[in-house]
Amino acid sequence: MSKASQRNKKRKKAKEIIENISDNLSEYLIIHYSCESFFNLPQGNTPRITSIAVRYLRNAQSHSFSIHKIAELKGILPSQINQHYNQLEKEMLDEYFEFVKKHLDKNWIHINMRNINFGFEAINHRYKVLGGNPTQINDNLKIDLARLLIDIYGK
Template identity: 50%
Template sequence: MGKELQKLRARKEVRKRLDAIDSRRDMCLVIHYSCESFYDIKDGRTPRVTSIAIREFESGQTTSFSIHKNAELKGVPLADITAKYDELEKEMLAEFYAYLKTKPDHSFIHWNMRDINYGFQAIEHRYRVLKGEPVSVADGKKIDLARELVALFGVKYAPHGGSGRLHSLMEMNDITAKDALTGAGEAEAFERQEYVKLHQSTLRKVDVVANLLDRVLDGSLKTKATWGDQHGFHPVAVIEWINEHWLYAGLTIVALLLGFYVTFKDMI
């Protein structure tokens, strides 16, 4: 199959998934989390998780899990969190996975949470390292909005810049960046043990992803995609389709020519 036809079919599949989300908003959860910067880790371990937020797409209600909240419940001062980090992190992740057990049929919309560096796998692995038993979310229940937007609008729909496409989309769509830290900002906050700031950033970003999803569904999302990118039109796709369906295309042309002949034969 030609490259442009593949893009058209991928866009069609994305639209089907988005229609399914729109029809069952009550079964969709938007998830985001913050963690230690994986770029700064030198010993090969997975990054420590600092906070996780899950927003019910239909109601907007948000459930969150964070290191500093668990520390507060146990009477651990913020200054002492580092010394008890593993213990607090394990308790936080235990609560997170207990929550997941109550949502076995829900779909999870996320932003780039797709590998062992940053994603569901990374959280699962971190919990196993802490001797916990994670609950796996089926791949079919994970929807990466970042990848869906590329399929819908093309890679140039938003500049990556220094802060990533998420922040670019926020700027283009007049969504306030208050509390939403950049990747570099989150890494700095972790080093400074500013766990409350990291939690606020996680809450803000899960709200932003839900906001962007809403705009995609109602067609109001502003991007830098061209008309052709937005509507999936490319002349090469027509050529590829003809090459793949040459017999059907040939019969169509013959039918058109016969139609012209019948219509205009008296004028010939």
């Protein structure tokens, strides 16, 4: 198969996926998260997760999981967050994974969340480091929007 026909095949498949998303909004969630800088990590630790946002495509309702939200609920001042970071991160991830358990039948749209450096595996790893047992999202239910756009429009 020529490169052009391979490219056309990938483009067609990506467009079909996007069309399916558009036709079945209630089956899809969009996820994004933030973490500490990858470059300023003491002793080579993995970056701490600071917040996660998940949005339902069908109705645009969002759920936010964040260190600062947990700290505020516990009465911890912003200036004291660093002293309680592991506890706050763990509680935030507890909330997030409870949400995940209730949505294992959904498709998860993301941008470049593909590996241990930045992605679902990074979130799972941080939770394990903090003593949690992550609920795994089936890889077949993860859709990388960045890759779809590259398949349609090219690099």
